[in-house]
Amino acid sequence: MYFNLGLAIDTLHLKNKENKMYLVGFFKELDPEFSNFPDSIYDFKNKLDPDIKPMVLNYLTQSTGIMDWVDTVGDCLNRDRAIVGGSCEWSDGEWIFREDLAYYVKEYDVGLPSKFIEKIINNNGIPPLSDETVRMDLDEIMGTINRAYDGDRDVFVEP
Numbered sequence: 001m002y003f004n005l006g007l008a009i010d011t012l013h014l015k016n017k018e019n020k021m022y023l024v025g026f027f028k029e030l031d032p033e034f035s036n037f038p039d040s041i042y043d044f045k046n047k048l049d050p051d052i053k054p055m056v057l058n059y060l061t062q063s064t065g066i067m068d069w070v071d072t073v074g075d076c077l078n079r080d081r082a083i084v085g086g087s088c089e090w091s092d093g094e095w096i097f098r099e100d101l102a103y104y105v106k107e108y109d110v111g112l113p114s115k116f117i118e119k120i121i122n123n124n125g126i127p128p129l130s131d132e133t134v135r136m137d138l139d140e141i142m143g144t145i146n147r148a149y150d151g152d153r154d155v156f157v158e159p
Contacts, residue, residue, distance in 0.1 A: 030087075053109065054125070055125030060102040063092045066134070093128070115157050
């Protein structure tokens with residue numbers, strides 16, 4: 001029997017104490033299907049502390065791609081710009097976000113919930129889990145996203 005100790009240790013730390021996953025950056029302006037989601041990008045624009053911006057960007061871009069496809073989405077704050085791969089979904093095993101969240105952080109200093117920022121800082125801007133470990137929880141990730149579409153607001157966190 002093969003046993004991957006690193007994977008087992010990662011799995012122990014996969015989620016928070018409540019064993020939940022959360023969506024972040026699924027702003028209602030990004031997609032007509034998000035119109036009933038609680039967060040507006042306008043409430044988060046220019047809210048990120050510039051001192052932690054490099055750490056946040058590293059964390060977002062080094063997390064695990066879950067659903068990846070070739071697409072281009074419009075910048076919801078500047079319709080003259082397009083974002084390649086923007087709707088692809090990423091995760092660190094606890095937080096689920098779109099690829100374009102890094103773009104909005106970089107271009108518009110979009111702030112994030114304090115619980116997510118705390119995790120990023122505590123991990124020095126480095127996602128704590130391997131890609132393999134995060135992908136083991138694909139069913140949970142997709143279930144969390146589907147619950148949001150079904151109206152479950154517990155998958156979102158207050159800023």
